[in-house]
Amino acid sequence: MLAEAVVPADEILVAGEWRRGSGAESKSIDPADGSVITTVHHATAEDVDEAVSRGAEASAEWGRRLPHERARHLHRIADGIEGAAERLARLQTRDTGKTLKETSALVASAAGTFRYMAAALETFDEELTAPRGSSLTMSVHEPIGVVGAITPWNSPIASDAQKIAPALAAGNAVVLKPAEWTPLVSLALARIITDSGLPPGLVSVLPGRGSVAGDAIVRHPGVGKVSFTGGTTTGRLIAHAAADKLMPVTLELGGKSPTIVFEDADIEAAIAGILFGIYSSSGQSCIAGSRLFLPSARAEEFLERLVKAVARLRIGHGLDPATQVAPLVHHRHRDSVAGHVERARAAGGEVLVGGGVPEGDVYADGAYYLPTVIAGLDNSSPTCQEEIFGPVLSVLTYDDEDDLVARANDSVYGLACGLWTRDYRTAWRVARRIDAGTVWINTYKQFSISTPFSGMKESGLGTEKGRRGIAEYTRQKSLYWGLDEAPHPWAG
Numbered sequence: 178m179l180a181e182a183v184v185p186a187d188e189i190l191v192a193g194e195w196r197r198g199s200g201a202e203s204k205s206i207d208p209a210d211g212s213v214i215t216t217v218h219h220a221t222a223e224d225v226d227e228a229v230s231r232g233a234e235a236s237a238e239w240g241r242r243l244p245h246e247r248a249r250h251l252h253r254i255a256d257g258i259e260g261a262a263e264r265l266a267r268l269q270t271r272d273t274g275k276t277l278k279e280t281s282a283l284v285a286s287a288a289g290t291f292r293y294m295a296a297a298l299e300t301f302d303e304e305l306t307a308p309r310g311s312s313l314t315m316s317v318h319e320p321i322g323v324v325g326a327i328t329p330w331n332s333p334i335a336s337d338a339q340k341i342a343p344a345l346a347a348g349n350a351v352v353l354k355p356a357e358w359t360p361l362v363s364l365a366l367a368r369i370i371t372d373s374g375l376p377p378g379l380v381s382v383l384p385g386r387g388s389v390a391g392d393a394i395v396r397h398p399g400v401g402k403v404s405f406t407g408g409t410t411t412g413r414l415i416a417h418a419a420a421d422k423l424m425p426v427t428l429e430l431g432g433k434s435p436t437i438v439f440e441d442a443d444i445e446a447a448i449a450g451i452l453f454g455i456y457s458s459s460g461q462s463c464i465a466g467s468r469l470f471l472p473s474a475r476a477e478e479f480l481e482r483l484v485k486a487v488a489r490l491r492i493g494h495g496l497d498p499a500t501q502v503a504p505l506v507h508h509r510h511r512d513s514v515a516g517h518v519e520r521a522r523a524a525g526g527e528v529l530v531g532g533g534v535p536e537g538d539v540y541a542d543g544a545y546y547l548p549t550v551i552a553g554l555d556n557s558s559p560t561c562q563e564e565i566f567g568p569v570l571s572v573l574t575y576d577d578e579d580d581l582v583a584r585a586n587d588s589v590y591g592l593a594c595g596l597w598t599r600d601y602r603t604a605w606r607v608a609r610r611i612d613a614g615t616v617w618i619n620t621y622k623q624f625s626i627s628t629p630f631s632g633m634k635e636s637g638l639g640t641e642k643g644r645r646g647i648a649e650y651t652r653q654k655s656l657y658w659g660l661d662e663a664p665h666p667w668a669g
């Protein structure tokens with residue numbers, strides 16, 4: 178059973194104080210059946226203002242604490258997440274529809290992120306730079322002050338942790354705005370953070386509309402950096418607003434990632450990886466492998482096996498352990514995915530499997546959509562260029578490596594890529610030619626907090642994760658220590 182205490186009745190966390198948001202009321206919907214889970218009053222620009230000014234006060238003291246002292250708090254937050262792991266995963270499954278297996282993994286990854294950043298903080302050495310004159314030169318990093326964090330609905334607790342943990346580690350306060358559709362697990366995380374004994378005011382969690390609370394965070398003069406994960410259109414708006422303030426931003430944006438099968442690939446492994454890459458999370462993943470390139474010579478045989486495997490995928494409620502493809506996050510989003518498939522059909526695309534909502538009473542009220550494969554469209558078609566963010570795979574064929582690389586790279590996005598081949602030379606050669614922040618070779622959608630993550634082209638700006646992930650939340654400063662015994666000769 179879902180523990181009611183995880184989300185206190187309609188309260189948001191404004192600079193250490195739990196209270197009702199001063200904005201409009203919003204309903205959080207369970208996408209498995211359309212029922213209302215709870216209501217949350219949104220944060221307003223006034224709530225943001227209070228969170229930022231009290232965050233600035235709190236960060237001044239927090240930023241002076243020694244690294245190991247800050248690290249201890251991060252470990253306490255990780256303890257709290259681990260202690261509440263099942264409740265958090267169940268809550269996230271209700272709010273996002275995702276399978277419990279996946280939300281459990283996201284919760285574990287959030288705890289791991291706090292621990293990793295604690296360890297990275299304790300071992301974060303400042304640099305003595307190579308001397309070029311008679312001074313000792315040093316590069317040091319200082320907190321920014323207040324950092325804004327804005328996250329999407331697809332993996333809330335993991336993306337929240339990816340921003341809060343390094344920002345706190347670096348000595349900042351954080352004002353987090355989760356997505357309108359999925360605020361609950363972020364609020365539950367906020368409760369864990371307050372219960373962990375973190376000094377009040379360091380973390381605020383302000384659910385609300387992007388154009389209200391999100392925009393107020395980005396434009397607030399007291400916010401010194403924004404770390405954003407979400408769509409490219411929103412990311413561009415935020416980049417424009419940041420340019421006005423000359424404020425640094427990290428943007429983790431959309432994708433339309435190619436998965437490439439070579440003639441020598443292990444077909445069974447490739448099919449399993451492709452299914453996982455596009456249909457896990459019901460395709461609602463920035464790194465989903467949504468464009469599949471097959472060698473013409475083996476395309477027919479491959480597609481026959483792929484389509485059979487797709488038709489066998491188990492669609493169901495996120496809490497059912499057998500489910501592989503759970504409902505989408507919201508009925509409106511499901512309708513948007515369905516619209517993409519209808520437009521693909523109208524453009525001459527051939528739907529090889531799926532292409533509609535599943536039949537049966539059990540699916541009637543949920544935001545379900547069938548895993549879908551579409552063939553017969555050119556890479557330049559909207560279906561192959563636009564991010565659908567659902568369980569929809571486009572299939573393309575190729576004959577020649579140069580043409581393959583050109584078409585794989587013919588996208589405004591550059592987030593990820595999958596390569597399936599037994600030849601390490603092919604993998605090395607093609608991996609280096611593809612415009613993507615992450616390339617998976619004979620695997621897909623593996624993630625590690627210790628490996629940097631970034632997007633090329635319109636998939637993003639800046640890097641998250643990795644040992645130096647903390648540095649993204651600091652201001653770098655150089656120190657020159659003069660070593661001359663005599664006064665400067667210029668002064669005569």
Ligand code: NAD
Pocket residue numbers: 327328329330331332354355356357385386387388390391392395406407408409411412414415429430431432462463464564566592632636637
């Ligand atoms: P979205 O861009 O609509 O919203 C993301 C967040 O931005 C939400 O919290 C939203 O309220 C807020 N927002 C909206 N308008 C804003 C504004 N004007 N100012 C400030 N904040 C604003 O994205 P979404 O639909 O929630 O999420 C799906 C998108 O996220 C997809 O494009 C997906 O690829 C992307 N995504 C990227 C990554 C990555 O790491 N690259 C990870 C997950 C999701």
